[in-house]
Amino acid sequence: MTAVESPAVWADGLRKRYRRRVAVDGVSFTVGRGEVLGLLGPNGAGKTTVIKMLLGLVRPDAGETMLLGRPSREPRARVRVGYLPELFRYQPWLTAAEVLRLHARLAGTAADPEVLGAVGLADRADDRVGGFSKGMQQRLGLAVALVARPELVVLDEPTSALDPIGRADVRDLLLTLRGRGVAVLLNSHLIGEVERVCDRVVILDRGRVAASGTLPELLGGRELRLHLDGVGDAAATRLGTVTARDGDWWTIALPDDVPALIADLVGLGVRVHAVEPGRISLEDRLLTILRGNR
Ligand SMILES: Nc1ncnc2c1ncn2[C@@H]1O[C@H](COP(=O)(O)OP(=O)(O)OP(=O)(O)O)[C@@H](O)[C@H]1O
Secondary structure, X not given: OOXXXXXXXXXXXXXXXXXXXXXXXXXXXXXXXXXXXXEEOOOOOOHHHHHHHHOOOOOOOEEEEEEOOEEOOOHHHHOOEEEEOOOOOOOOOOEHHXXXXXXXXXXXXXXXXXXXXXXXXXXXXXXXXXXXXXXXXXXXXXXXXXXXXXXXEEEEOOOOOOOHHHHHHHHHHHHHHXXXXXXXXEEOOOHHHHHHHOOEEEEEEOOEEEEEEEHHHHHOOOEEEEEEEOOOHHHHHHHOOEEEEEOOEEEEEOOOOHHHHHHHHHHOOOEEEEEEEEOOOHHHHHHHHHHHOO
């Protein structure tokens, strides 16, 4: 496998323990070139620890990681990787342009001149970072992640300080990056954001992968939504696996034979007002997975 064909991220069997607390317990996943992968999970699930192990900032107790076809521990693997940490702070006495030049120099390249414009800071290039709002600092952090024209961008909560327009800008930016073949690993609690931009999702819970797949695999077409009244015990049993219920709306696992189900429900005295394909939200899916995991 050449470096070009290899996935942007390859992680196999990652484990990390802090004293007696197991933070990450056998996590494996890949991020393809040009793919946007969302890392989701509750507080303390191990997302940031996984990201830090990938980037060589935390040493795994076990497991292997490759970035862009090279072992992550090699500094050369990280040259084409942009990273926005969860907690970011830049030298307050430097201007935005100086911060970018510094980071480009550290990466051994020239700064991409378009990057401040891409994060909406073109007119603040010569202002000192100490005078930036939190959201502006986060935008600068994104610019830092992109300044060396990376092939992989790792973003840990990139929009936590941003207003709704800033979030929409970041979504557009991620889609532009994907269009250029840049891979993105996105850790975010903003599930709507993940649902809009990610091709694939890995859900971590208590240090393990609780579920993973493309959005259609996780959400699409495998459920049916029914608006029903008069559902007695026999009809409820006939419905099979109920994944969600909101008053008279029932969401069930997609049965093999929908017309047969409807005929049986009518036969059991149920009034069927509506039947529609169910595509549940990622948030509902996440909650179902996490609750099932308790
Ligand atoms: N440096 C550390 N020392 C001790 N424990 C740590 C350290 N870093 C992380 N942990 C523990 O590892 C677990 C996973 O933490 P991590 O920060 O990876 O979670 P997360 O999924 O990113 O959470 P959040 O969504 O709250 O940011 C937690 O129980 C945390 O307390």
